[in-house]
Amino acid sequence: MTGLQDVLQHPSIWRASDALQQESCTQQTQRHIPTGFSQLDKELPLHGWPKNELSEWLSPQWGIGELQLLSPALAQLSQQQRWIVWVSPPWQPYGPALIQQGVNISNVLLIYAKSNNEKLWAMETCLQSGACSMVLGWPNKVLPQQIKRLHLAARKGNSWCLLMRHSDHAQHASPAPLRVMARVAGAHVELQLIKRRGSWASHWIQFPHLLTASLTSTKPATSINETSPNVDLRQSLTPTNIMPMLHAPTLRND
Amino acid sequence: MLWICIYLPLLPLEVFTQKKQQGALVVEEKTNHRRQVLLANTEAYDAGISIGSSISTALSLVSTLSIKKKDEAAEWQALEQLATWAYQFTPYITLQEHTLLLEVESSLTLFKGKDALCKHLTDGLQQWGYQYSIACCSTAKSAHLLAKAKIRDRENKNLNKLFFHTDDIQQCPINLLDINEKTKASLLSMGLTQIKDVTCLPKDAINRRFGTGLSLQLQQVMGNTSDIQKNFSLPKTFDQSIHFTEELIHSSSLLFPLKRLLSYLENYLLARQLLCNSFVITFNEHSQQRHSLVMQLAQPHYRNDYFLSLIKLKLENINLQQPVIGIKVTARYFSPMTQQTRDLFLSYQEPAQSKHALIDTLTHRLGERSMHQIVINKDYRPEIAAQIRPISINLHNIDPNNTIKENDAHYDVKKTREKQRKITQTNNPQQDIDATIQTQHPELTRPLWLFQKPQPLHNKKGVPIYGERLQLIKGPERIETGWWDKQPINRDYYVAQHPTGVIYWVYVNREKGAPHQSSYTPKYQDNQWFLHGVFG
Numbered sequence: 001m002t003g004l005q006d007v008l009q010h011p012s013i014w015r016a017s018d019a020l021q022q023e024s025c026t027q028q029t030q031r032h033i034p035t036g037f038s039q040l041d042k043e044l045p046l047h048g049w050p051k052n053e054l055s056e057w058l059s060p061q062w063g064i065g066e067l068q069l070l071s072p073a074l075a076q077l078s079q080q081q082r083w084i085v086w087v088s089p090p091w092q093p094y095g096p097a098l099i100q101q102g103v104n105i106s107n108v109l110l111i112y113a114k115s116n117n118e119k120l121w122a123m124e125t126c127l128q129s130g131a132c133s134m135v136l137g138w139p140n141k142v143l144p145q146q147i148k149r150l151h152l153a154a155r156k157g158n159s160w161c162l163l164m165r166h167s168d169h170a171q172h173a174s175p176a177p178l179r180v181m182a183r184v185a186g187a188h189v190e191l192q193l194i195k196r197r198g199s200w201a202s203h204w205i206q207f208p209h210l211l212t213a214s215l216t217s218t219k220p221a222t223s224i225n226e227t228s229p230n231v232d233l234r235q236s237l238t239p240t241n242i243m244p245m246l247h248a249p250t251l252r253n254d
Numbered sequence: 255m256l257w258i259c260i261y262l263p264l265l266p267l268e269v270f271t272q273k274k275q276q277g278a279l280v281v282e283e284k285t286n287h288r289r290q291v292l293l294a295n296t297e298a299y300d301a302g303i304s305i306g307s308s309i310s311t312a313l314s315l316v317s318t319l320s321i322k323k324k325d326e327a328a329e330w331q332a333l334e335q336l337a338t339w340a341y342q343f344t345p346y347i348t349l350q351e352h353t354l355l356l357e358v359e360s361s362l363t364l365f366k367g368k369d370a371l372c373k374h375l376t377d378g379l380q381q382w383g384y385q386y387s388i389a390c391c392s393t394a395k396s397a398h399l400l401a402k403a404k405i406r407d408r409e410n411k412n413l414n415k416l417f418f419h420t421d422d423i424q425q426c427p428i429n430l431l432d433i434n435e436k437t438k439a440s441l442l443s444m445g446l447t448q449i450k451d452v453t454c455l456p457k458d459a460i461n462r463r464f465g466t467g468l469s470l471q472l473q474q475v476m477g478n479t480s481d482i483q484k485n486f487s488l489p490k491t492f493d494q495s496i497h498f499t500e501e502l503i504h505s506s507s508l509l510f511p512l513k514r515l516l517s518y519l520e521n522y523l524l525a526r527q528l529l530c531n532s533f534v535i536t537f538n539e540h541s542q543q544r545h546s547l548v549m550q551l552a553q554p555h556y557r558n559d560y561f562l563s564l565i566k567l568k569l570e571n572i573n574l575q576q577p578v579i580g581i582k583v584t585a586r587y588f589s590p591m592t593q594q595t596r597d598l599f600l601s602y603q604e605p606a607q608s609k610h611a612l613i614d615t616l617t618h619r620l621g622e623r624s625m626h627q628i629v630i631n632k633d634y635r636p637e638i639a640a641q642i643r644p645i646s647i648n649l650h651n652i653d654p655n656n657t658i659k660e661n662d663a664h665y666d667v668k669k670t671r672e673k674q675r676k677i678t679q680t681n682n683p684q685q686d687i688d689a690t691i692q693t694q695h696p697e698l699t700r701p702l703w704l705f706q707k708p709q710p711l712h713n714k715k716g717v718p719i720y721g722e723r724l725q726l727i728k729g730p731e732r733i734e735t736g737w738w739d740k741q742p743i744n745r746d747y748y749v750a751q752h753p754t755g756v757i758y759w760v761y762v763n764r765e766k767g768a769p770h771q772s773s774y775t776p777k778y779q780d781n782q783w784f785l786h787g788v789f790g
Binding site: 061062063064065066067068071081082083089090091092093094095096097098099100101105106108109110111112113114118121122125126129131132184185186187188189 | 608609611612613615616619620624625626627628629630636639640642645698700701702703704705706754755756758787788789790
């Protein structure tokens, strides 16, 4: 048995489980973007989002917290003088909120394409050009070979392609090297890496919804009606939270 | 002085053959009311047609012969195209019939000697596909004479070189001189066949017999008298066209002629050291109709392959209604060519394509209205605080004052000016950010997704319903503003959580003049709730 141990000690033997343990490789630090969440960094193969690959984001619906989980990466990428392209986002990404998250919105480019083919074409062109640090795309329908193509384009243009798809597609095979599944559970957003390099699928990683976390009352506040008038207005009355009085007076509890 | 003469003996024929015509072709000329063959291509020559024979003789030899009238306008256009290209060697260019004269003395240092310069020149000339003869001498007229002589007398080994001395002229035949037929005839009848025979005669005697013209010309050839040449200067705007001998039906077949026109445009832009902001391609259709394609560029450029790649994208969307018989490319708006400075220590890989070049590529396929950027305004109204605007194409990197404008009624100057104004207003959203409300009040809760149109919600006893009851978890934040323009709002914004866990941004419309409520808890019994954003 000592023979097997010796073989495994040999430097040219690579095991998939090693990939997660390697940390101080300079090449790798250049190839990733810190997610901003330590529990997620720990699980990702490169300890961060990939920089020049395609990843899939599977979600049962939009607006459950995907942008808040991505915003540290968006903020970091937007500092490069390259575009962050959004191809047919479901709603308008709201500028003031993006600025709050530290995103340089002068590098944000929104593309609204009519047909699905045009969406995919725009994504591929942007990825290939090398003028984009990241491309987020919401195509209606994308085939495995098209995913592969987008992945190659991302490699070529050194940009991160994030393919936003419905979580129904999780059960279908995909050539994407990283697949992230999102779901919302109560006050938490949960992510599972259902496909990643060098390891099996991860467990569900919990993130408190950033907004609810920022509010002092983590317990859900009650609605405003006669039966429960205890809306937590103390929070909104602390000096930092008062809207400027010029046009928008806050309600005061006199 | 070092003059290079490029003599194009077959130019009248070559302006037609460039369009890839097959079969015998002659160019006719009318002298003394007689139509005769001026030049013939190899097919016609092999069939027995000789230069100077009458058209009817030629037709009897080849019944399918195509006859073209000498097209001087086309010849000049070809010469000008060549001159634009030759502008890279010297600014002193003179155009004469079938001839291009370049004075290159001052460019010799730049090109590292006359051998290297001539190598550049001949290599470039090969690409144009014209038959040429080239000669260098110290005066313009001698270079011209020697270039002609090289064509006439190919076997002469004395002439089989590039650089000549003015003494080499002496051997040249007299009929190369630019003199009238009568003088030529009398000189020949006197037994004076070579130039040296004339130059050794006394000047007064020549003047008395043939007038001062001949001796002046000879003086100029030898460089004893000044010979002022008219300089060719580049036109202020670019306007070149190609007419096809046959009709083109497919848009893809237009690419080849377009490529040629665009390479002329590149030469022109390089010669004037300019970049092109926009240009117009006009397709002349068979029925006298014109179809124009305006190419707007986000980034001024000069490379023809770049232009072509954009046109390819645009042509995909164009269906030719009718066959095309000609193409014209016009460019009137330029900006100065500037060297871009790059960061020495780039933190990421150098982009293969610039940001603006990408916008160009996308615009020409998807249309100008599909690209948007977020613009931040100083306003409390959420939908006005950030708006998405179509990206302002063209004039991105251009200082409007630098743009060279040419007055032309055809061109939509007004539109361009408007765009310029727009870009000066909303040039860089980043500039305004420091002054926005968000940076002044970072505590404001704003959703990452905003709906373009607020979505009305049901109201059940003052509580918004979106499928299920929404729980209000933060608020209200009252926004009552905009009374000075036509979109006043009076809203209470709440952060609301859906039972599924999704957090929305909702508001309720407060009615104007609603009775003041004693309790701080507003009751929105009869008010309309709206869904305005998602905290994604």
